[in-house]
Amino acid sequence: MKAIAKNRKPGQRDVIFPLVNGIVLCILMFVTLYPVLNTVAISFNDGTDALRGGIELWPRVFSTKAYESLLKDPMIYQAFFISVSRTVITTLLNLFFTSMLAFALSRKEYVLRGFITTAMVLTMYVNAGLIPNYLLISKTLKLSKTFWVYIIPTMFSCFNMIVIRTYIIGLPEALVESARIDGAGDIRIFWQIIFPLCMPVLATVALFVAVGSWNQWFDTQLYNGGKKYLHSLQYLLKMKLATTTQSMNAANTSAEALKSTTQTTPITIRCAITVVSALPILLVYPFLQRYFVTGMVLGGVKG
Amino acid sequence: MTEPARKPELTRTARIRKFFKTLMGQKQLMLMSVPMLLYVFLFNYYPMWGWIAAFEKYNPKLGPFGSKWVGLDNFKWLFNREDFLFSIRNTLAMSLINLVFGTLAAILLAVLLNEVRTRAFKRTVQTVTYLPHFLSMVIVVGMAQNIFASNGTVNSLLIKLGLIDDPVFWLGEEKLFWGLVGVINIWKEVGWNSIIYISTMTSIDPTLYEAASIDGAGRFRRILHVTLPGIKSTFVVLLIMNIGHLMEAGFEIQYLMGNSQVIDYSQTIDVFVLKYGISSNEYGIATAAGMFKSIVAIILLFSANFIAKKLDEDTLI
Numbered sequence: 001m002k003a004i005a006k007n008r009k010p011g012q013r014d015v016i017f018p019l020v021n022g023i024v025l026c027i028l029m030f031v032t033l034y035p036v037l038n039t040v041a042i043s044f045n046d047g048t049d050a051l052r053g054g055i056e057l058w059p060r061v062f063s064t065k066a067y068e069s070l071l072k073d074p075m076i077y078q079a080f081f082i083s084v085s086r087t088v089i090t091t092l093l094n095l096f097f098t099s100m101l102a103f104a105l106s107r108k109e110y111v112l113r114g115f116i117t118t119a120m121v122l123t124m125y126v127n128a129g130l131i132p133n134y135l136l137i138s139k140t141l142k143l144s145k146t147f148w149v150y151i152i153p154t155m156f157s158c159f160n161m162i163v164i165r166t167y168i169i170g171l172p173e174a175l176v177e178s179a180r181i182d183g184a185g186d187i188r189i190f191w192q193i194i195f196p197l198c199m200p201v202l203a204t205v206a207l208f209v210a211v212g213s214w215n216q217w218f219d220t221q222l223y224n225g226g227k228k229y230l231h232s233l234q235y236l237l238k239m240k241l242a243t244t245t246q247s248m249n250a251a252n253t254s255a256e257a258l259k260s261t262t263q264t265t266p267i268t269i270r271c272a273i274t275v276v277s278a279l280p281i282l283l284v285y286p287f288l289q290r291y292f293v294t295g296m297v298l299g300g301v302k303g
Numbered sequence: 304m305t306e307p308a309r310k311p312e313l314t315r316t317a318r319i320r321k322f323f324k325t326l327m328g329q330k331q332l333m334l335m336s337v338p339m340l341l342y343v344f345l346f347n348y349y350p351m352w353g354w355i356a357a358f359e360k361y362n363p364k365l366g367p368f369g370s371k372w373v374g375l376d377n378f379k380w381l382f383n384r385e386d387f388l389f390s391i392r393n394t395l396a397m398s399l400i401n402l403v404f405g406t407l408a409a410i411l412l413a414v415l416l417n418e419v420r421t422r423a424f425k426r427t428v429q430t431v432t433y434l435p436h437f438l439s440m441v442i443v444v445g446m447a448q449n450i451f452a453s454n455g456t457v458n459s460l461l462i463k464l465g466l467i468d469d470p471v472f473w474l475g476e477e478k479l480f481w482g483l484v485g486v487i488n489i490w491k492e493v494g495w496n497s498i499i500y501i502s503t504m505t506s507i508d509p510t511l512y513e514a515a516s517i518d519g520a521g522r523f524r525r526i527l528h529v530t531l532p533g534i535k536s537t538f539v540v541l542l543i544m545n546i547g548h549l550m551e552a553g554f555e556i557q558y559l560m561g562n563s564q565v566i567d568y569s570q571t572i573d574v575f576v577l578k579y580g581i582s583s584n585e586y587g588i589a590t591a592a593g594m595f596k597s598i599v600a601i602i603l604l605f606s607a608n609f610i611a612k613k614l615d616e617d618t619l620i
Contacts, residue, residue, distance in 0.1 A: 017522055021415055022424070028412070029431045032490065035446040036434075038456060042449060053454025097339055104336035111325050112333070116340050123347040125547055125604055129593030130573065131580040132353025136346070139363055153346060156339055186331035215439030218555070222581065238441045241448070241559065267449075274445045281437050289430055 036278075043067070043271035050268050066268035070276065075228070075236065083214060083233040083277075086150040090213040091206050093155050098205065099198060101156070102164035103190045107176075120158045134222060144223035147230060154213065160205045167201040168194060203291040211281060233277045240270045357591035370587075377591035387592065389567050390575040393481070394596075397552040397571065400485040402545050408493045410534070413500035414526055429501075432494025440555035447487055447560070448474065474560065477568040484556055499541065500534050507533040543611050547604030550596045572596045 037057050042050055046061035054060075070076055104110060105117055127133075137153060138144040171194065179189045217234035224230055326333070352367075357377055359370040381387045412432065419425040435443065450456050451473035458470040473479055507529065515525045554573030561569035570578075572592060580589025 014522060017418070018420070021418055025415060025419070025424075025428045029428055032431050032435060032494070034456070035450050035490075038449055039446050053452060054459055056456060097342075100335045101339040104332045107332060109325075110329055110332045110336075111322055112329075112336065116336055119340060119348075120343060123343055126597065126601060127347060128350035128353060129590065129597055130576050131356070131586055131590045131593055132350035133346075134581065135353055135356075135363065135586070136350045156342055186329075187335065190335065211437050215437075215441075217439065217441055234439050234441050237445065238559070241441060241445055270445055271449065274442050278438055278442050282434075285434065285437055286430065289433070 039271045039274050043268055043275050045268060047268045063268075066272040070269060070272050075231070076233075076273075076276070078229055079231050079233045079236045080276075082147075082150075082230060086147070086216075086232065087210050087213045089151055090154050091210045093151065094157065094160070094209045095202055095206055097156055098161050099164050099195060099202060100190065102161045103168055103194055104186070105161070106165045106168040107186070120161060124158050138223060145225040145227050145230075149219060149223045150213070150216070150232075153219075154209075157209070160208060163205060164198060164201055167198060171197060200291055203288060207284075207288045207291065214281065233273075237270075237273050237277050240266065240273055354590060354594050356587050357594045359587050361587040361590065363586065373587070377587050378595070380588060381592055381595070386567075386570065387572075387575060390570045390572050393557075393568055394550060394552045394571040394573075396481055397484050397557070398549050400481055401488050401552065402549070404485055405489055405492060405496060406538075406541070406545075408489050409496035410500055410538070412493055413497040413504060413534075414530060416497065416501055417504045417530060418522070418526075429494065429498075433498070434494070435491040436495035438491070440553075440559060443487060443491055444556060444559040447483075451483070475562065475564045477565040480561075480565045480568040484560070487556065488553075499537060503534045503537045504530055539611060539614070543604075543607040546607040547600060549603055550600040 034057075038055070041057055041059050042055050043066055044062055044064065045055055045059040046063040047065060049061040101116075101120075105113055105120075107113065128136075137149060141152075143149040143152060175193055175197075176189055179193055184192070215234055217232060217238045220230070220232050220235035221238070224235075355367045356370070358372060358374060359367065360373050361367070361370045416425055416428060419428070452458075453470045453472055457473065458467070461467045462470070471479075473483060511529045511533075512525055515529050520528065550572065552571045552573075554571055554577065557569045557571050558574050558577070561574065572595075576589045576593045576596075579585040579592070
């Protein structure tokens with residue numbers, strides 16, 4: 001590259017670098033998307049045929065069997081319902097509480113501001129660890145085996161609070177002052193003036209919280225205690241993953257035997273459930289992209 | 304002697320009185336913040352006293368007061384265990400790989416994107432590369448199992464290129480596990496981690512680039528002398544944050560992708576805690592392991608912060 005740059009006549013436009021750069025970035029996009037497309041292709045392939053491997057971007061023997069058998073299972077609807085409800089409820093509550101605190105901590109005149117902010121920020125670095133938290137939630141608060149274990153421990157997040165607070169501080173101070181002169185209290189100022197103005201940043205935070213809640217499987221694993229109707233979609237996928245790992249090992253030894261017995265192999269089912277549980281995110285994501293970049297930048301380094 | 308001492312005393316009471324007077328005028332702000340403060344105390348600070356279990360043969364039925372006090376025995380036991388020492392090594396190795404290569408990859412991507420002049424193309428690359436960040440680790444590991452399967456794409460590609468003769472069993476080789484975790488983590492997060500660098504780069508004063516061009520700097524010299532110095536302080540702040548998180552190699556990917564063949568290289572401290580604490584009810588030992596991790600993390604954070612202060616950079620706390 002150096003040689004090329006040196007030989008370039010002055011004033012001549014540099015075309016090599018943009019070209020190479022473009023090609024590198026296109027390869028990167030391909031590498032990023034490939035595993036997703038590969039999974040979709042396998043999920044639409046015939047089960048027995050998929051065992052042979054070698055499916056890349058397009059199904060070799062097209063079949064919707066995996067989806068059919070998946071959608072016949074009533075568990076999937078229940079899990080979908082649980083995942084949707086936990087995501088919606090968590091997002092609404094988290095947004096409400098987090099933005100309310102963010103507003104209070106954005107008021108410079110608030111005398112408890114410094115103390116509360118420090119107490120909050122420290123939680124980002126110091127935590128009690130898995131076992132004390134587990135004992136708190138399951139033994140002290142007795143939240144295990146309930147739906148509320150998905151909601152109550154995730155009603156607040158410090159990082160998001162900082163993102164919203166930074167945004168509120170950036171709003172014109174005169175808004176609050178003039179409302180106060182008109183006799184409005186802090187709650188009213190927050191609810192009627194600040195909250196509606198925070199919509200762009202709240203969209204960002206909503207995306208973070210919703211994705212986090214939707215993608216969570218570990219709380220089900222820890223606290224569920226065999227209550228099948230409380231399983232989330234991600235947890236179902238996780239269980240499928242575990243069973244296929246076992247049968248994959250089995251397939252190595254006797255692939256022929258497996259081929260003759262199973263119509264729809266777990267591999268295609270697993271890919272189908274992967275697609276189903278990723279779908280909501282893939283659908284919503286492109287529309288929210290312009291919001292979350294601003295949000296990341298607001299919270300980013302300050303966090 | 305007593306006379307001059309009384310004066311600051313008085314101002315202190317006056318200050319306290321003023322504090323409470325202001326506070327009483329801020330009832331609504333208190334109503335909006337104190338419940339969340341209590342919430343954080345309950346969920347983040349209160350459990351810390353569960354650390355007492357690290358010094359006990361903890362039995363949840365007897366609670367922290369009824370359980371037998373064993374002093375440092377749990378810690379002694381831990382440090383005599385090979386699998387705990389392995390998990391410390393694995394945690395540090397995997398998070399260092401993540402930190403070094405993850406940061407390099409993110410900066411490289413940001414530099415490349417910063418050189419793109421077509422806005423639509425830049426946006427497309429960004430949209431695509433941020434996407435994996437939003438997929439759950441379960442989904443990502445599921446996809447990785449397809450790609451790295453013995454008859455998966457990676458093996459068939461490498462065979463076609465003539466680099467290997469027989470398929471490699473990627474997920475069953477302990478020597479490959481760290482690298483595989485690194486690759487998957489970079490794949491998942493490189494776009495997301497580059498956001499912050501890209502936004503820092505766009506805030507670099509464009510006249511610096513012009514001045515560099517007039518001085519005869521080519522593209523690479525401009526990157527080297529304008530772009531990279533421009534992101535230095537962001538880099539340092541993120542480095543400190545990440546050093547504070549060095550004990551967090553994550554556990555989801557290791558937990559989901561680990562198997563009995565690779566356990567010596569896949570088990571992190573978190574997975575160890577999970578195995579002993581939740582699966583075999585050894586709360587005391589698991590708490591001790593978790594506490595060790597938290598304390599090392601705090602020490603790392605404060606030392607990184609201290610070094611940054613010495614270097615006169617932005618600090619975190």
